[in-house]
Amino acid sequence: DADVTQTPRNRITKTGKRIMLECSQTKGHDRMYWYRQDPGLGLRLIYYSFDVKDINKGEISDGYSVSRQAQAKFSLSLESAIPNQTALYFCATSPGQSYGYTFGSGTRLTVV
């Protein structure tokens, strides 16, 4: 099994719908992150969390919300999806400040 699992892998949804992307990890890392990747723009940070009681906004949090249900689970919600939220979404984990990330396999989201 993958260390960082994202579900679903692909999703097509309609404008205005609420959608949740889920991430779970078996790495035992406290730090979890949500990024989106768009062609030419690279990876941009949406939200990050250092424990279940710690949630922080990233560069582009508008239109998104998150929930850290447990140390191992971090979910991203789009409250009312819009077409410019069409992107590849990655969850990542890290054991600490100076360590690199382990990424999940990504969720390709299309909003029509």
Added chain:
Amino acid sequence: QKEVEQNSGPLSVPEGAIASLNCTYSDRVSQSFFWYRQYSGKSPELIMSIYSNGDKEDGRFTAQLNKASQYVSLLIRDSQPSDSATYLCAVNGNNFNKFYFGSGTKLNVKP
């Protein structure tokens, strides 16, 4: 100005050559620097980390850091077609708790 800048490429090199990938960053207090490899349609994979000025070697990969000039580079020796991918540079932000990514350089290694 973006926090992390990379040439988008594509950078084309023949098999067996040295590929040189470069990255500049804007925040002088950054302390941690990483290179990730991302194959098309896949997630980024960490390949190198560097924290101090100078060179760090790991197999065919060498990361180079120059904090005074605010650049970090990745050299891939004896490039192979399997090295064809997009390489992402990541630099930690001024509060050290999150990383900024460049948009990546696409590398093509021709057989």
